[in-house]
Amino acid sequence: MEGKLYERLAIAGIAVVILGAIFRQCWNDASSKFVSSSKTPQRTVKPSVPLVAGDPDDPRTIYRYILHVIRYGSDRLHFPGGVMEGGYLSEADAPKVTCYVMELGGHRCPHPYPKDAAMFYTSVCAGCHGNDGKGLHGAYPDLTRRKLLGIEKMMQGQKR
Numbered sequence: 674m675e676g677k678l679y680e681r682l683a684i685a686g687i688a689v690v691i692l693g694a695i696f697r698q699c700w701n702d703a704s705s706k707f708v709s710s711s712k713t714p715q716r717t718v719k720p721s722v723p724l725v726a727g728d729p730d731d732p733r734t735i736y737r738y739i740l741h742v743i744r745y746g747s748d749r750l751h752f753p754g755g756v757m758e759g760g761y762l763s764e765a766d767a768p769k770v771t772c773y774v775m776e777l778g779g780h781r782c783p784h785p786y787p788k789d790a791a792m793f794y795t796s797v798c799a800g801c802h803g804n805d806g807k808g809l810h811g812a813y814p815d816l817t818r819r820k821l822l823g824i825e826k827m828m829q830g831q832k833r
Contacts, residue, residue, distance in 0.1 A: 691809065732775065732780050733783050734824070735775055735778075735780055736771055738824050739771045739821070740767060740768060742757060743762055743770060743774075744762075746759035746760070749823050750814055750822055752811075754812035762793065766793050769786045769787060769793055773790035774806070777805075777806035777817050778816060779817075802814070802815075
């Protein structure tokens with residue numbers, strides 16, 4: 674009996690995450706049809722150019738890369754879930770989530786950060802990347818990879 678309860682709770686949790694991702698996509702689609710007010714933060718995606726220089730295994734480079742993607746978005750990876758837009762987090766909260774994402778991938782953040790970073794990640798990022806950071810059904814990038822896909826692509830672009 675307890676096993677069925679846990680199974681139902683797991684299914685309900687997955688449904689909530691999926692519905693959150695659908696809602697977020699619908700909200701973004703609907704809000705892009707209206708003229709934005711000055712109070713609404715602008716979502717942006719910078720062009721696919723090398724974002725940061727450095728060793729892709731260096732925690733400082735990883736930190737700068739993730740922070741850049743959180744702030745400005747990325748159109749580099751072409752996942753089925755669509756383009757990662759930037760600007761979902763405030764300037765104060767983006768570094769917190771950057772450190773949390775680094776830890777998901779097994780990296781040590783070069784800066785101290787507060788424990789509420791997980792809360793910001795869950796409320797803003799988990800709708801697409803999942804609470805565990807593995808990406809939902811391959812539609813979004815897996816943030817738990819030791820070497821992030823975007824960094825690999827960035828470094829390939831610099832070697833050309």
